[in-house]
Amino acid sequence: MWAFINKLRSPKWFYAISARLQPWFWAAALILIVIGSVWGLAFAPADYQQGNSFRIIYVHVPAAFLAQSIFVSMAIAGVVFMVWKIKIADMAAAMMAPLGAAMTFIALFSGAVWGVPTWGTWWMWDARLTSMLILLFLYLGVIALRGAFTSRDSASRAASVLAMVGVINIPIIKYSVDWWYTLHQPASFTITGRAAMPLEMWAPLLIMVLGFYCFFIALTLMRTRSEILRRESNKRWVRDLAGGER
Amino acid sequence: MTLSLTPKRKQKLYVILGLVALAAIAVGLTLYALRANINLFFSPIEIAAGDAPYERQIRAGGMVKEGSVSRNPDSLDVEFTVTDYVEDLRVSYSGILPDLFREGQGVVVVGQLKQDGMFRADQVLARHDENYMPPEVADALEAAGYSPADFQTKAAKVAERVEARESGEGESQNQSQSQY
Numbered sequence: 001m002w003a004f005i006n007k008l009r010s011p012k013w014f015y016a017i018s019a020r021l022q023p024w025f026w027a028a029a030l031i032l033i034v035i036g037s038v039w040g041l042a043f044a045p046a047d048y049q050q051g052n053s054f055r056i057i058y059v060h061v062p063a064a065f066l067a068q069s070i071f072v073s074m075a076i077a078g079v080v081f082m083v084w085k086i087k088i089a090d091m092a093a094a095m096m097a098p099l100g101a102a103m104t105f106i107a108l109f110s111g112a113v114w115g116v117p118t119w120g121t122w123w124m125w126d127a128r129l130t131s132m133l134i135l136l137f138l139y140l141g142v143i144a145l146r147g148a149f150t151s152r153d154s155a156s157r158a159a160s161v162l163a164m165v166g167v168i169n170i171p172i173i174k175y176s177v178d179w180w181y182t183l184h185q186p187a188s189f190t191i192t193g194r195a196a197m198p199l200e201m202w203a204p205l206l207i208m209v210l211g212f213y214c215f216f217i218a219l220t221l222m223r224t225r226s227e228i229l230r231r232e233s234n235k236r237w238v239r240d241l242a243g244g245e246r
Numbered sequence: 247m248t249l250s251l252t253p254k255r256k257q258k259l260y261v262i263l264g265l266v267a268l269a270a271i272a273v274g275l276t277l278y279a280l281r282a283n284i285n286l287f288f289s290p291i292e293i294a295a296g297d298a299p300y301e302r303q304i305r306a307g308g309m310v311k312e313g314s315v316s317r318n319p320d321s322l323d324v325e326f327t328v329t330d331y332v333e334d335l336r337v338s339y340s341g342i343l344p345d346l347f348r349e350g351q352g353v354v355v356v357g358q359l360k361q362d363g364m365f366r367a368d369q370v371l372a373r374h375d376e377n378y379m380p381p382e383v384a385d386a387l388e389a390a391g392y393s394p395a396d397f398q399t400k401a402a403k404v405a406e407r408v409e410a411r412e413s414g415e416g417e418s419q420n421q422s423q424s425q426y
Contacts, residue, residue: 045380049346054378081257114277120371122342124354126286165263165269172277181285181307183354197378 005102012230012237014088018221025137032211037232040204047201056114058205061189062212064107067135068170070100070216074142075167078160088224090156091231093163094146108132119183127176128184130168138166153232181186259314287354290333306335307354307373311395315349328353328365341366 007013040058047054077093080086111129112122123129130150142159149155177186188196189205197205251259279286287307288298289325298304306328314327322342326349328335337355347353357366 047384048381048384049351049374049376050378057340057378077258079262083255083260116372118344118346118372120312120346120369124371125336126287127284161265164266168266168273181287183371184284185371185374185376188378196376198380198383200380201378202314 008086008088009234011235017223018225022218022221025214027220029211029218032207032214035202036208036211040208042201043202044201050118052116053117056110057188058208060107060114061205062111062208063103063110064132065209066212066216067100067107068105068134068173070103071135071138071163072170073165074100074163078163081156082160082164085214086232088228089143090160091227092224093160094156094221094226096144096160096216096220097146099140099219101136101143103212104132104136104139108136108187121183122140124183126182126184127180128173128182131173131176134169135166135173138162138169140177142166249276263421264302290330293335294333298359300361302358303356304359305354305356306337306359306365307352308335310347310349310351310353312349313321328355335365336363337367339370341370343370343378344372346374 032129036058041055044055044058046052074093077096078087080089081093085107100130108129111132115122115124124208140212142162145158145162146155149158174187176182231239265336285307290306290308292298293306299305305414308328309333311327311329315324316322316326321340323338324340324343325336329339337357339355339357347370352375354371354373355365356369356371357368359365383413
């Protein structure tokens with residue numbers, strides 16, 4: 001385990017191993033998302049109260065899961081970078097932020113679209129919706145901080161600190177529906193499959209969630225690889241690589 | 247090049263943990279102080295206890311009581327009772343109700359509490375619970391007597407919470423919303 005993490009210190013090693021992992025995650029993401037979408041949108045039964053508008057769940061829930069998971073990943077990467085000075089962690093965190101912001105936006109937008117037919121409003125300042133909006137601002141803050149410094153090291157430190165402190169918002173998002181009265185209902189979907197919906201509705205949702213996670217991993221690997229080449233462009237192994245391929 | 251926690255790394259880790267802990271405490275205290283404002287709506291219990299202001303724009307929420315909806319056939323006026331299975335709140339509204347509005351369904355009403363205890367709603371929002379099921383399953387459950395039984399367990403749960411709340415005031419904000 002330690003030996004594995006120790007290897008992460010070497011961008012060259014990461015560049016090589018990610019090249020082998022990446023296609024598998026892309027393939028898994030593509031297959032899972034295609035199966036999940038077709039199953040969820042066409043074959044899963046409609047809800048007894050909401051009818052077909054319930055199907056927005058197949059985008060809304062995976063996006064919301066990812067929005068929160070990516071922020072936690074960024075915070076963990078921030079700690080690893082600050083304490084152990086592992087540069088790969090910082091590169092990965094930088095590459096994750098825009099995807100996290102996009103997923104937060106998708107969750108908010110799909111929730112608003114869903115809210116109109118079910119609740120009768122697209123926005124309400126309840127604890128869940130508001131804390132999710134704060135998450136979007138935190139993502140934008142992390143992205144902006146990285147751009148606000150001329151020194152890359154200062155930018156990385158500032159973004160890491162904001163990610164580590166901002167992670168406090170994640171349990172607030174998760175438990176907001178239990179701690180306070182909100183318009184948003186409590187969680188329907190858990191990985192353990194607590195019976196808030198029957199299997200024929202839950203299974204495509206699980207597939208979509210897994211597909212979104214594979215997509216996140218694949219995209220982060222891909223973007224981190226190009227970031228490695230950019231940051232290490234004056235290193236010998238990168239120049240050899242570029243020279244060798246020409 | 248090992249990853250062991252050298253004294254310097256350990257110190258950094260503690261600084262980070264301390265920073266996050268302090269921020270968490272600050273946020274936690276703020277949320278605790280603002281807890282009444284973070285709740286989206288007053289429950290009928292709170293309104294019956296006199297916690298809600300009169301003649302001011304507020305929100306109230308609960309379940310639409312079974313058999314309580316009365317519509318005026320000549321207009322869009324409708325009256326119904328919002329309940330949390332302990333206290334009731336009578337609501338009047340004039341307008342189009344959301345599709346999901348029905349008896350036994352969760353709602354949030356936006357409007358003013360009048361001196362006579364009547365709630366004049368300007369807006370009615372439907373809540374829905376976390377359960378999803380196909381129509382056939384819902385019908386089967388209903389045929390099997392699901393709704394009344396569900397009603398009973400929910401009522402019992404709320405009564406338990408109210409008791410727990412009266413014995414231990416500090417926990418009052420932590421009651422789960424899942425019964426709605």
